[in-house]
Every structure is written in C-alpha cells, then in structure tokens.
Amino acid sequence: YIVRFPLAQTLPLALLALTGLGAPAAAGSAETTALPAAVPEAFDAPHSEAPAEPGPTLDPWAHEIEARLQQLALRSEPEHAATRGRLTRSSASQLDRLLRVASRSAEVAITVRDLDTGAVLFDHHGDEALNPASNQKILTAVAAVELLGADYRFETRVALHDGTLYLIGEGDPSLQRDDLESLVAEVAARVRPGDVRRIVIDDSAFSERRFGPGYDEDGPGHSYMAPSGALSLQFNTVEIQVSGTRPGRPVAVSVSPSCAHVEVHASATTGRGSVRVQTSSAGDHTRVDVRGQLAAGSGTVRVRRRITDPGLFTGTAFAESLRRAWRTGDALEVVRGRVPDGALEIAVHRSTPLAEVLASALKFSNNFTTEQVLRTLGWRMSGEPGDWDNGARALERFWAALGQTPDDLAFENASGLSRKGRVTTRALVDLLSLTVEADREAALLWSSMPVAGREGTLRKRLGSTGGRVRAKTGTLRGASALSGVVVDRKGTPRLGFSILLNGRIDASQSRRIQDRMVMALVDHVR
8 A cells, every 4th residue: 555645746547556545436426435554565666776867757647638638639620610500590580689689788709509510500709709707617627527537536635644644635626524524533433642743734736825816815705715725625615603692792603614723703793783794814814703783583694704724724624523533622733734755544535526526616606616626637737736827728738639729718717707718609619519529528517517497507597498408607797608508308419509798788687688599599409
C-alpha cells in the first residue's frame, strides 16, 4: 500500500491500480474506505544513479489529459460547417416574431440545429459572442468530463504521522457533513485520543487564492459567492438558524455545522422589524453577525451564508466531530501544513462520479461546484496547484481541440458569474451536441441537466412540454440564457438550441420570450 502523498500530483496509474487508493471506484454512491493498519512496504524505490541527461516527464494525469486532447482534435469537426435546413413555416414564423420583440431592448442570438443531420435550422447572430451568464457552466462541465472522465472521483484523505492527523483535500465540491462524519467514524475506530496531538489540514492541491475573477470578496456573504479551496465542506457555507423568543429578548441563533472557525455575534432581538444575517472575515475566523429584530411568532429563519477560509472551516468541523466521537473535552488544535512522506493513510472518502457531482452545477446552477471543478482540471493538467489561470488554459486547450474559434470565447471564471464572459450560441450548441453522442464522456451529463417542468432550475418553466426539454438556464443583470435539447415523444434528442439575450431587458420578460421560442421548437419536433 502507498504511504506517500506526492504534493499537487497523483501517483503513477499502474501503482494506483495495484493499491486501489487513487483509481476511480465503480460508478455509484460516494464511499468512505478504511485502510489497513499495517503497511508492508513504503512507496520509495531503491536509490539508483540518475541518467546524465534526463528527459522531461509528465505527471500521469497530465499525460492522460494530453492524450484525450489529441483524441478530441482527431475526432472533432466544427459543427457550424454543417449544411443548412429549415424549421417548419409555423415555427420559423414564431421565432421571427419573438426576435423582433426581443430586439427592441436587447441583443439577441439564437442557433437551432438538427442533432441527427447537423443541419442548422435557424440562426440569428449565432457567431456573435454574448454574455452567457450561467450557460458558461456547460463549457466547464463538458470540458471536465471529456478530459478527466465522467467517472473521475474526488478524494478526501485522512493520514496519521508522529501524533498528528492530516486531513488532505483534492478539491471535492460535493463533500457534505455526513461524509465528514463517516471519515471521523473511521478515524475514531482506529486511533485512540491519546495518540493524537493536533490536526493538520493539507489543501495544497489548490493555490492560496479563494475567490476567482469576477467574484466580490466583500458584501454580506452570499452563498452563491462562496470561496473555493482544495479542502471544502458543505459548498463552503453554513446554515444559520434564527428563532424568536419573548418580545424584547435576544433571539436564539445556531449554526450548522458548529465549529471553532465560525464565531457568532448576535445583537438582534425579538420584536417587529426585520432580521439581517451576514458573514465576514475576522482574521482566521468567519464572523456571523445577526442584527435587527425578528417578529415574535414568525418561526425560525434559515439563511445560508459563505465562510471565509475553506480549509480551516473543514478542519475545525472535523475536529469538533472527532471530539464528540471520542467523547473528550476540547477539540484538537487545527493548523495548516503539508502531509509528510511516510504518513499512514487511515481513511479515504471518494465522491460520486464527476458526471453526478456536476448535477449541482447544471441542474441547480451551483457556482461553487464549477469553480472547484475548473481548478481541479487546472491542477491535473499542469501538475501545479489548481488555480483559475491554469484552469483557464485547460479550457482554452479543450476549446482549440474541438476546432472552435478563439474569438467565440472570452473566459473569466468557470461559473459565468461575470460581466466579461462571452460565448456564441453556435459554440454552445456545438458543446451540447457532445452530450447526445452515445460514445462521448459528455453523454453522461445528460441526466444532470434540468428537465422542463420537473427538475432543477426549469422546474417551474415550460411545464406544458411534458419534460421534453433539457436545458441550462442563466441569469445576470443584463444577461439571460437558455441552452439545451428538445427530444421527441420517444425521448430521442432532436434539436439543439441556444438563446442568449443581453441588454436592458428584465429577467421575467427574457424568460417569457425564451420559453415561447422553445415552444416553437417543440412544435417543430411534433
């Protein structure tokens, strides 16, 4: 069994396969694996003299990604070179009328393609790059599964060395409190309290940056602007519950998960006003402020707010859970560091496959998930700590491998929370076409897309389609997007479409126009 952790790298794939520690597990639910207490031999090979002129070597993941990029380049042909076709007269007429309405107050681009023949059925400014808002997540998700594999799993490890527990993160965006509790249970069963002096968090797989370009590091701590880190928990947010008591008395406040990293400062009272909850950075802590008044009898108010240091948040939550499992007094000290060579792994949590992890990004438009995935892609491709810079280079390489035009993409961050991001509807339809090709890794994203009238951000839209539309939504001030696929009555994907509106048009009007356009496409498929 392997006992070393090469920092910011993964071990050779053959060795991982032999040990079973780093290789992807079978598709299915997340799992926590306990490792044996004894290690037969260390990973280090016997010392040998280095060659006089060593050639360059690639990290195994970098090598794998390079091979995948080459395969993509060999297979890919620009879909926008396809022949042109036509929508039915009725559907085309409806789109033309809706375009005239939308164009009075917004820039509009729309592309519709027959997914069977590749023929472009309708195109209006399809080569004009507009702000895609959260439709940027389509690119991030497709690139990630194509380059890492749809069954890629994130791992969170616990190791022991010389009286110190090491909690090591690899960027898992899906780690939740129950997952952390499972790790704690394994540790508590294998390690005695007196054998451990402290906990060290190792989040060096990512750079020290926590907020990507386009994110606001100030403000009230909105959950959709949560920071990113290689060791993260619960989307790097806390749930804050505020309950009223007697009039004029202080409110009751609780935070989940409870940990030493989060400090609560509550001045709110029970009264007739409104309560305000925000989080901010306070040195090495996240400060929760609860101000104002909460109306008596109004019940419990639940608010999600972001934390400020993902690693310390996760580490202190782990320490608190371990304290409870051991039934000891104070939680262990938590500091940041790196796991040393020879540390013994005692538990590993593996996420669900990447295609399933991305459901939170596609189905529910979770910004945090896509930023974590981008940084993971940058880490694996470059061998350097994951960042938005090497993540952007990975997306650019993927874009080029698909034969896309560089001018069709302006990238700022992975989620689309950006005023600078730009992409064309033509390119978005190209990406969506990959999700309906059976032999593509991207095909496994199909089940992670919102379903009209049923699931995700489309749950309350296009209900009359009978679930025949899967599409990604996107909304920013001044930008609205809807890109997806229309299926026939048998569930076969028939049309790929992308609709982007930018300008002084409100979100509700944009959605009405987009929904009517999609209904015209559903009529065409009938």
